[in-house]
Amino acid sequence: MPNNWYEWHDLYNSDARLQQRLQIVREYIWSAIDASPPGIIRVVSACAGDGRDLLGTLASHPRKSDVHGRLVELNPELAQQGRDKIESAGLSQQLEFVNGDATNSSSYIGAVPADIIIVCGIFGNLASEAELKRLIGNLPKLAKKGSFAIWTRGHTDGIAHSETVRKVFRDTEFKEVNFQLTLTGDMGVGIHRYLGQGLPLPQNQQLFVFSGVPDKYKSATLA
Ligand SMILES: C[S@@+](CC[C@H](N)C(=O)[O-])C[C@H]1O[C@@H](n2cnc3c(N)ncnc32)[C@H](O)[C@@H]1O
Incomplete structure (x- = not known):
């Protein structure tokens, strides 16, 4: 079991569910970029890890030079890895990897x-x-009309938590564009589109509390 979020990322080397989840997330990022109008495409990634979902997608996407954005990650080693990848991909002028608190609106x-x-x-x-x-x-504080939100949610003990996420979205101005379970059947990945007008971003407001810990993860409980 991983002792910290840096070690947690090693699970990508062995865990089929996490590998399949990454593949679907990248497909959704790819399709969201494809669906964006010409010009700059702004991306934010909260609790970004080492950014492998976005950066792996941009490695081969023909519109990678249009994508500007910020990835926010609390673990300094992961943030540094992300920065290194951005630099070696030649994307430093358009992407920033912030070592900071993604739960804070600022x-x-x-x-x-x-x-x-x-x-x-x-x-x-x-x-x-x-x-x-x-x-x-x-999320509308980060969004504008037409924004895409891409999310994941693992199932535990046979409980389909991703259905709860889809239900919560149904009561909002986000419309489901696509949803898939991994082939392992116990990890949901969704992409929703925001139909509202967006909300102003307040300063220094807690948007959520990230209370999970990495050592709860056996291969059966991935987030
Ligand atoms: C389950 S991992 C997911 C990483 C990445 N998004 C992925 O899907 O591969 C959760 C990540 O959230 C980060 N994290 C936890 N609390 C955070 C916070 N308050 N602000 C930014 N990142 C945070 C952890 O360090 C960890 O890298």
Whole structure:
């Protein structure tokens, strides 16, 4: 079991569910970029890890030079790895990897409204459905009409938590564009499109509490 979020990323080398989840997330990022109008595409990624979802997609996407954005990650080693990848991909002028608190609204100042909001590996690390509702309810502060939100949610003990996420989204101005389970059948990945007008981004507001810990993860409980 991983002792920290840096070690947690090693699971990508062995865990089929996490590998399949990454593949679907990249497909959704790819399609969201494809669906964006010509010009700059703004992306934010909260709790970004080492950014492999976005950066892996951009490696071969023909519109990679249009994608500007900010990835926010608390673990300094992961953030540094992400920065190194950005630099070696030649994307330093358009992407910044911030070592900071993704739960605080101020981390997004200057980077939103975003066309694509990546919230992967977060929903399974919230304490309750009320906290999930709070986070999804705060997404319009990062969004504008037409923004995409891409998310993941693992199932535990046969409970299809991703259905709860889809249900919460149904009561909002986000419309489901696509949803898939991994072939392993116990990890949901979704992409929603925001139909509202967006909300102003407040300063220094807690958008959600990330309360998960990495050592709870055996291969059966991935976020
Ligand atoms: C389950 S991992 C997901 C990483 C990445 N999004 C992915 O899907 O591969 C959760 C990540 O959230 C980060 N994290 C936890 N609390 C955070 C916070 N308050 N602000 C930014 N990142 C945070 C962890 O360090 C960890 O890298």
